[in-house]
Amino acid sequence: MPEDLKHIADDYRWGFRDEIEPEIALKGLTPETVKKISEAKGEPAWMTEFRLKALETFFKLPWPKWGPDLSELEKKLDEFYYYVKPPAKGPAESWDEVPEEIKKTYERLGIPEAEQKVLAGVGAQYDSEVVYHKVKEELERQGVIFVSIEEGLKEYEELFKKYFAKLVPPTDNKFAALNSAVWSGGSFVYVPPGVEVEVPLQAYFRVNTAGFGQFERTLIIVDEGAKVHYIEGCTAPLYTTEALHTGVIEIYVHKNAHSRYTTIQNWPTNMYNLVTQRAVVEEGGYHMWLDGNLGSKVTMKYPSTILKGRGARSEVLSIAFAKTGQHLDTGAKLIHQAEDTSGRIVSKSISKGEGRASYRGLVKVSPRADRAKANVECDALLIDPESKTDTYPYMEIENETAQIGHEATVSRLADDQIFYLETRGLSEDEAAALIVRGFLEPVTKELPLEFAVELNRLIELEMEGSVG
Amino acid sequence: MANRLEIQDLWVSHEGKTILKGVNLVLPLGEVHALMGPNGAGKSTLGKVIAGDPNYQVEKGRILLDGEDITELTPDERARKGLFLAFQYPVEVPGVQVANFLRLALKERLGQEPPIAEFYARLKEAIELLDWDESVLSRYLNEGFSGGEKKKNEILQLLVLRPRYAILDETDSGLDIDALKVVARGVNSMRGPEFAALVITHYQRLLNYIVPDVVHVMMDGRVVKTGGPELALELEKRGYDWLKAEVAGA
Numbered sequence: 001m002p003e004d005l006k007h008i009a010d011d012y013r014w015g016f017r018d019e020i021e022p023e024i025a026l027k028g029l030t031p032e033t034v035k036k037i038s039e040a041k042g043e044p045a046w047m048t049e050f051r052l053k054a055l056e057t058f059f060k061l062p063w064p065k066w067g068p069d070l071s072e073l074e075k076k077l078d079e080f081y082y083y084v085k086p087p088a089k090g091p092a093e094s095w096d097e098v099p100e101e102i103k104k105t106y107e108r109l110g111i112p113e114a115e116q117k118v119l120a121g122v123g124a125q126y127d128s129e130v131v132y133h134k135v136k137e138e139l140e141r142q143g144v145i146f147v148s149i150e151e152g153l154k155e156y157e158e159l160f161k162k163y164f165a166k167l168v169p170p171t172d173n174k175f176a177a178l179n180s181a182v183w184s185g186g187s188f189v190y191v192p193p194g195v196e197v198e199v200p201l202q203a204y205f206r207v208n209t210a211g212f213g214q215f216e217r218t219l220i221i222v223d224e225g226a227k228v229h230y231i232e233g234c235t236a237p238l239y240t241t242e243a244l245h246t247g248v249i250e251i252y253v254h255k256n257a258h259s260r261y262t263t264i265q266n267w268p269t270n271m272y273n274l275v276t277q278r279a280v281v282e283e284g285g286y287h288m289w290l291d292g293n294l295g296s297k298v299t300m301k302y303p304s305t306i307l308k309g310r311g312a313r314s315e316v317l318s319i320a321f322a323k324t325g326q327h328l329d330t331g332a333k334l335i336h337q338a339e340d341t342s343g344r345i346v347s348k349s350i351s352k353g354e355g356r357a358s359y360r361g362l363v364k365v366s367p368r369a370d371r372a373k374a375n376v377e378c379d380a381l382l383i384d385p386e387s388k389t390d391t392y393p394y395m396e397i398e399n400e401t402a403q404i405g406h407e408a409t410v411s412r413l414a415d416d417q418i419f420y421l422e423t424r425g426l427s428e429d430e431a432a433a434l435i436v437r438g439f440l441e442p443v444t445k446e447l448p449l450e451f452a453v454e455l456n457r458l459i460e461l462e463m464e465g466s467v468g
Numbered sequence: 469m470a471n472r473l474e475i476q477d478l479w480v481s482h483e484g485k486t487i488l489k490g491v492n493l494v495l496p497l498g499e500v501h502a503l504m505g506p507n508g509a510g511k512s513t514l515g516k517v518i519a520g521d522p523n524y525q526v527e528k529g530r531i532l533l534d535g536e537d538i539t540e541l542t543p544d545e546r547a548r549k550g551l552f553l554a555f556q557y558p559v560e561v562p563g564v565q566v567a568n569f570l571r572l573a574l575k576e577r578l579g580q581e582p583p584i585a586e587f588y589a590r591l592k593e594a595i596e597l598l599d600w601d602e603s604v605l606s607r608y609l610n611e612g613f614s615g616g617e618k619k620k621n622e623i624l625q626l627l628v629l630r631p632r633y634a635i636l637d638e639t640d641s642g643l644d645i646d647a648l649k650v651v652a653r654g655v656n657s658m659r660g661p662e663f664a665a666l667v668i669t670h671y672q673r674l675l676n677y678i679v680p681d682v683v684h685v686m687m688d689g690r691v692v693k694t695g696g697p698e699l700a701l702e703l704e705k706r707g708y709d710w711l712k713a714e715v716a717g718a
C-alpha cells in the first residue's frame with residue numbers, strides 16, 4: 001500500500017481502514033480520468049459527453065472569491081484520487097454477497113444491527129461503488145425505487161435523464177461542475193404518486209482511500225402526494241493527506257408531496273467538504289433539509305429550496321461545529337417564486353478554540369410571490385474567547401406583501417450556567433456539552449432518535465477538555 | 469469530625485474586595501439552621517463558596533464536609549459528596565429538559581445510572597409533594613419559569629437528588645404564602661438524621677413553616693450571633709440595628 005494511503009486513525013472513531021487493495025484507482029483531474037470513470041461504469045455515450053463538458057466547465061469557472069480560503073485545495077487538485085473501485089462485483093442484493101473484508105468494515109460501523117431495526121432499505125456506499133443494496137419488499141411492491149445512482153442510470157435511464165442535472169447544472173458553480181465530471185456513487189430514489197414511505201430510507205457512506213475525493217450524486221424524485229424521508233450518515237477515516245468531498249444532491253418535490261433529507265456529516269479535519277444541495281417544491285408541497293456538519297477543514301454548504309408552486313413550504317435546519325483549524329461556511333437559501341409560499345431557516349453554529357463558523361444565507365422573493373413568508377433565525381455559540389463567528393444574511397425582496405423576519409444571536413458559554421450544572425454533580429465538560437446540546441435542541445429534536453443520540457455523543461466528544 | 473459541615477475562619481474576596489471576614493459555622497447532620505442577616509452581609513457569598521464557585525477567592529480558612537477538607541475541590545466533586553445549593557437566582561439552561569437534566573444529575577449523585585423505575589418513583593413523589601404537574605418535566609430548565617417556579621424547581625432537584633447537606637439561598641423570597649407552604653413541605657420532608665440544611669432567609673415568615681434548630685446572624689462578612697428559633701423572632705420584631713450596636717460595643 002502506498003505511503004499516502006496510510007492512515008493516522010488512532011483518535012478518530014471511524015478511523016479504521018481495511019486492507020483491501022482497490023481494483024482501479026484514478027489519480028489526477030484530466031479528460032482521460034473522466035473517460036475511464038465513464039468506461040468503468042459502462043455508461044451511455046450521452047453521460048460520457050456530459051462528464052467531459054462538465055470538466056471543461058470546471059476549468060472555465062473561477063474559484064469563489066468569497067468564503068473560506070481554498071488556495072491550498074487549488075494547488076492539490078491533481079493529487080486526489082477521482083475514482084476508486086473496490087474489489088466487489090457490483091451492487092449486492094443481500095448481505096451474503098458482500099465480500100468478507102467489507103463486511104467487517106460495516107460491522108464496525110454497526111450497519112447490520114441498524115438494518116435490523118427501522119431501516120426500510122440500506123444503500124451502503126463503499127468508496128465509489130455501491131456494494132450492498134437492499135430495498136424492503138413492500139416498498140418494491142409499491143413501486144418505490146431506491147438504488148445506487150449508477151443503477152438508476154442503467155435501469156431507469158429515461159426517468160433519470162428527465163431529472164438529472166436539471167436542478168443543479170454543471171454551470172451552477174465550480175464544485176457542481178467538478179462533481180458532474182467525476183461523480184460516482186450516491187442514491188437514486190423515486191417515490192410514485194400517493195405512496196407514503198413511513199420509515200426513513202437510509203444510506204451509509206464511507207470514504208476509504210487516502211487522497212480520494214468522494215463525488216457522490218443523489219437524485220430524489222417525490223411524485224405527487226407522495227412522502228419520503230431520506231437519511232444519509234457520513235463518516236470517513238483520517239488520512240495523512242487532505243481529502244476532498246464534493247457532492248451534488250437534487251430533490252424534486254411534486255405537487256402536495258412531502259419530503260425530508262437528513263444528513264449528519266462528521267468529516268476528518270483534513271477534508272474539504274463542498275456540497276451543492278437543492279430542492280424544488282411544487283404547489284402545496286413541503287421539503288425539509290436537516291443538515292448537521294461536524295469536522296472537515298473547510299465546509300461550504302448552503303442547502304437551497306426553490307418554492308416554485310403556490311403554497312409550497314420549506315424548512316432548512318442546520319448545525320455547524322467548528323474547531324481550531326476549521327472554517328465552516330454554511331447556511332441556506334429560500335427562493336420564493338410563487339404566491340403563499342413560506343419558509344423557515346434555523347441555523348445553529350458552535351465555534352470552539354479558534355474555530356470559525358459563518359452563516360451565509362439568502363432569502364429571495366420574486367415579484368409574483370405575493371404573501372410570501374420567510375423567517376430566518378441564526379444563533380451562534382462561542383465556546384472560547386478566541387472562537388469566531390460571522391453572519392452574511394442576504395435578502396432580495398421584490399414583493400411588498402412579503403413578510404420576512406430575521407433574528408441573529410451570538411452568545412458565549414456562560415460561567416454561571418456551567419457553575420449551576422456543576423453544583424448538580426456534572427463535570428465541567430459534561431456541563432458544557434449539556435449546554436451545547438440544549439442550544440442545538442431546536443434542531444436535534446427533529447432528528448430520528450438514533451441520530452439524535454449519535455449526534456449528542458459526537459458533541460460530547462467534541463466538547464471534551466473544552467473549558468477551564 | 470464526621471457528620472457535619474464545618475466552616476472554619478473563612479476569608480473570601482472577590483476582585484480584590486474582601487467579602488467574608490472569618491466565618492465560623494457548624495452544621496451537624498440531622499439539624500436545620502437558619503442564616504439571617506441584612507442585605508449585603510455575605511450570606512449568598514458564603515453559600516456559593518461552600519458550593520465551590522470559582523469566581524470567589526478563598527484567602528484563608530477551611531470548609532470541612534464530614535471531616536474532609538473540601539476547600540480545594542471542584543463544585544461537581546462537592547456535589548457528588550452530597551452537597552447541594554438551591555440558588556437565590558436559579559440559572560436558565562435553554563433546550564435542556566428538566567427530566568433529562570435530573571437523570572444526569574441523579575446519575576452523578578448515585579455514581580451510576582439510576583434504574584428507570586427508581587428514577588420515576590423519585591420524580592413522581594417529588595412532584596406530588598410540590599403540588600406540581602408532570603408537564604414541568606418536559607420544560608426546559610428554568611427557561612420561561614416565573615420567579616416562584618424557579619424556586620420550586622430548586623426544591624424539586626433537592627427532593628430528587630436527596631443530598632446530605634443543603635444550602636437554600638432565599639428560596640422563600642418572591643413566593644406567595646401557598647407557594648411558601650409547598651416549598652416548606654418539600655424541605656421538611658427531607659428532615660431526618662441523614663440530612664442537614666442551612667436556610668438563608670431575610671424573613672421570619674419561612675421559619676414559621678421550617679422551624680430551625682439553630683439561628684445564625686451574619687453581618688459584614690461574619691457570623692455575629694447564634695441562638696435558638698427565638699432569635700429569629702427577636703430580629704423580626706426589633707430589626708438588625710440593636711445587634712449592630714451590640715457587635716460594635718463588644
Ligand SMILES: Nc1ncnc2c1ncn2[C@@H]1O[C@H](COP(=O)(O)OP(=O)(O)O)[C@@H](O)[C@H]1O
Binds near residue numbers: 482505
Ligand atoms: N459576584 C459579585 N460581584 C460583585 N460584588 C459581589 C459579588 N458577590 C458578592 N458581592 C458583594 O459582596 C457583598 C455580599 O453580597 P452577598 O453575599 O450577595 O450578600 P447577601 O446575600 O447577604 O445579601 C455585597 O457587598 C456584594 O455587593
Ligand SMILES: [Mg+2]
Binds near residue numbers: 512513
Ligand atoms: Mg443573597
